[in-house]
Amino acid sequence: MTTPPQWGEEAGHARYTFRLRVSSTAHHALVREWGRCRWVWNQCVAASRAADKTGEKCGPARLDRMLTGSRAARRWLRKGGSVPQQQTVRDFADSRAKALKDVRNRLPVRQRAGMPRFKRKHQADPTLNYTRRGFRLKDGRLCLAGGSS
Numbered sequence: 272m273t274t275p276p277q278w279g280e281e282a283g284h285a286r287y288t289f290r291l292r293v294s295s296t297a298h299h300a301l302v303r304e305w306g307r308c309r310w311v312w313n314q315c316v317a318a319s320r321a322a323d324k325t326g327e328k329c330g331p332a333r334l335d336r337m338l339t340g341s342r343a344a345r346r347w348l349r350k351g352g353s354v355p356q357q358q359t360v361r362d363f364a365d366s367r368a369k370a371l372k373d374v375r376n377r378l379p380v381r382q383r384a385g386m387p388r389f390k391r392k393h394q395a396d397p398t399l400n401y402t403r404r405g406f407r408l409k410d411g412r413l414c415l416a417g418g419s420s
Contacts, residue, residue, distance in 0.1 A: 291413070304415075305397040307351040308359045309390045311338060315363040316389050331364040352416035354405035362400060363387055 293301065315334050322329035338360055342348050348356075366387045373383040405416040 301399070302397060304351050304355060305399055306392070307348055308355050308399060309392065309395065310348070311341070311356050311359045312363055312387075313389050314341065315360060316387055319363075319367055319387070329367070331361065334360045334364060352405065354401055354416040355399045358400040358402060358405070 314337065318334065318337055319329045322333075335357070338356060342353065342356070366384070369384045370386045401415060407414050
């Protein structure tokens with residue numbers, strides 16, 4: 272029998288993965304959202320490669336500013352939710368940090384995580400990450416940030 276965590280002890284985290292059956296309208300909305308997030312990922316890759324060539328830093332703060340500027344300049348990008356787009360930037364930053372850490376720790380090439388690459392529409396699986404604030408249940412229906420349901 273396990274005891275509940277006490278003050279000062281870590282309670283842990285839960286992670287859930289869901290596979291949803293959605294209507295055709297919701298499916299098209301999710302595919303459009305994934306397209307916007309894929310575009311954000313590819314912009315992060317391009318910014319990262321350009322920063323590497325010039326010797327500049329390309330951290331999550333710079334990428335967040337890039338996302339803010341892109342959303343201000345592009346109406347089609349603003350139509351989507353900011354939560355999955357911000358999560359895409361965070362996932363990219365984590366992936367890039369892991370690759371740089373493996374290089375810094377001098378892991379053999381076959382064991383290293385590679386630098387993030389461009390995502391192509393028909394070669395990458397459509398996945399979206401939502402944080403706790405990115406969705407809610409309302410009247411038994413799942414409502415996602417950005418109006419997709």
